[in-house]
Amino acid sequence: MSTIIAKREVGSSNEEETDLRRGPWTLEEDSLLIHYIARHGEGRWNMLAKSAGLKRTGKSCRLRWLNYLKPDIKRGNLTPQEQLLILELHSKWGNRWSKIAQHLPGRTDNEIKNYWRTRVQKQARQLNIESGSKRFIDAVKCFWMPRLLQKMEQSSASNSPMIMKNFNNNHPEASSMSTSSISNCSNNIPNSPSPPQRELFMDVPNNQFSNMSSPNNNNNNNVPPSSDSLQFSSQIFEMPQHLAAAASSSPIVFDNNNVYYNNNNAMIQENWNNVVDANGNNNYGGAMMEGLSMDPLSLMGTTYYDIPQFDFQTCGSDWILDDNNNNMGDTLWNMDSM
DNA sequence: AAAAGACTCAACCGCGGAGAC
DNA sequence: CGTCTCCGCGGTTGAGTCTTT
Numbered sequence: 001m002s003t004i005i006a007k008r009e010v011g012s013s014n015e016e017e018t019d020l021r022r023g024p025w026t027l028e029e030d031s032l033l034i035h036y037i038a039r040h041g042e043g044r045w046n047m048l049a050k051s052a053g054l055k056r057t058g059k060s061c062r063l064r065w066l067n068y069l070k071p072d073i074k075r076g077n078l079t080p081q082e083q084l085l086i087l088e089l090h091s092k093w094g095n096r097w098s099k100i101a102q103h104l105p106g107r108t109d110n111e112i113k114n115y116w117r118t119r120v121q122k123q124a125r126q127l128n129i130e131s132g133s134k135r136f137i138d139a140v141k142c143f144w145m146p147r148l149l150q151k152m153e154q155s156s157a158s159n160s161p162m163i164m165k166n167f168n169n170n171h172p173e174a175s176s177m178s179t180s181s182i183s184n185c186s187n188n189i190p191n192s193p194s195p196p197q198r199e200l201f202m203d204v205p206n207n208q209f210s211n212m213s214s215p216n217n218n219n220n221n222n223v224p225p226s227s228d229s230l231q232f233s234s235q236i237f238e239m240p241q242h243l244a245a246a247a248s249s250s251p252i253v254f255d256n257n258n259v260y261y262n263n264n265n266a267m268i269q270e271n272w273n274n275v276v277d278a279n280g281n282n283n284y285g286g287a288m289m290e291g292l293s294m295d296p297l298s299l300m301g302t303t304y305y306d307i308p309q310f311d312f313q314t315c316g317s318d319w320i321l322d323d324n325n326n327n328m329g330d331t332l333w334n335m336d337s338m
Numbered sequence: 339a340a341a342a343g344a345c346t347c348a349a350c351c352g353c354g355g356a357g358a359c
Numbered sequence: 360c361g362t363c364t365c366c367g368c369g370g371t372t373g374a375g376t377c378t379t380t
Contacts (some may be wrong), residue, residue: 024348025372046365058365061351066367098368114347122345122379 021055067108074106084148087140
C-alpha cells in the first residue's frame with residue numbers, strides 16, 4: 001500500500017510543499033515511467049520524476065526502472081551457472097553487488113544482494129559459521145561451488161554431452177575464474193577421518209594441496225600431492241559416454257587406478273587402463289593415473305568435459321564438520337534449496 | 339482452518355563520490 | 360576551497376506470501 005508523505009522543500013522561495021508517494025508502485029506509475037523513458041531516455045532522475053508527472057523521488061524512479069521495469073531484466077530463479085558465478089565473484093570482490101551484477105546480464109545488484117542474504121547467509125547461520133569468515137568462504141568454495149558444478153554437469157549431461165561448454169559460452173568471464181579462488185580449502189576446516197568414499201570435487205590450484213583428501217596430510221597447504229589426489233591439468237577432459245551417463249545420475253568416484261560409478265544400482269569399478277572411448281581407444285591409462293596434463297588433441301572424441309581452469313581432486317564426503325561435528329556435506333548445500 | 343513463524347524481494351534509507359557553481 | 364545537487368551503492372526494512380504447527 002502506497003503512502004503519501006509531505007516533503008517540505010527547504011530553499012524554495014515559497015517553500016513549496018510536494019506530496020511524494022512511497023511504497024509499491026502502481027501500474028499507472030509504471031506506465032508513466034516506461035513511456036517517459038521510451039521518449040526521453042533515462043538519467044537525470046530528479047528532473048525525470050517531475051517531468052513525467054510522477055510524485056516520486058528521482059531515486060525511487062531510478063530504482064524502479066533499474067530493478068524492475070527495464071526491458072532486459074531477467075526473471076525467475078538464478079541458474080546454477082549464475083549462482084556459481086555469484087559465489088566466485090563474491091569471493092573475489094565481496095559485497096560489491098553492482099560490480100558482480102555487471103557480470104550477470106539481466107540480473108540486478110538488488111537481486112544478487114537478496115540472493116546472498118536470503119540463501120547464502122542463511123546457510124551460514126544454520127551452521128553457526130559467521131558469513132564472510134574464512135571458514136565460511138572455505139565451505140562455499142569447497143562444497144557449494146563443486147556441487148553447483150556437479151549439478152550443472154548433471155543437467156548438462158542429460159541434455160547435452162558438452163559439459164560446461166554452454167556455461168563458458170554464456171559466461172566468458174567465467175573462463176577467467178582463478179583457481180586461486182578455490183584454493184586453500186582446509187585451513188579452517190576441522191581435521192577429518194579418512195574418507196570411506198570419495199567423490200569428485202573441484203578443489204586446489206596447481207601445486208597446492210590441502211589435507212581435505214588425505215588423512216596423512218597435515219595442515220601444510222603445500223605438501224606434495226597425496227596418493228589419492230588426482231589433478232587434471234588439462235582444460236579438456238574427455239569422458240567416455242558411459243561414464244557421462246553415469247555422472248548424470250550420481251557422482252563418479254575416482255581413485256588412482258579406478259573409476260567407480262553407479263550402474264543400475266550396482267557399484268561398478270573400472271580400471272582406467274580398461275576405459276575406452278566411443279572409438280574403442282583408451283586415452284586414459286597412464287596420463288590419467290598420474291594426474292598429468294593430457295593432450296587435448298589426443299582427446300578429440302565425442303564427449304568433452306570442458307573444465308574452465310578448475311582442478312579436481314578426490315576427497316571424502318565427510319571431511320567437513322560443523323561446530324557440533326556434524327557432517328556439513330550431508331546437511332548443507334542442498335542444491336534443491338537454492 | 340487458523341495462527342505463528344519463516345521467507346522473499348521490492349523499496350527505502352543513509353552515505354559518499356563526482357561534478358557544477 | 361566550500362557548498363549544493365545528483366547519482367549510485369550497500370545496508371536495511373517490512374508487506375506479502377509461503378510453510379509449518
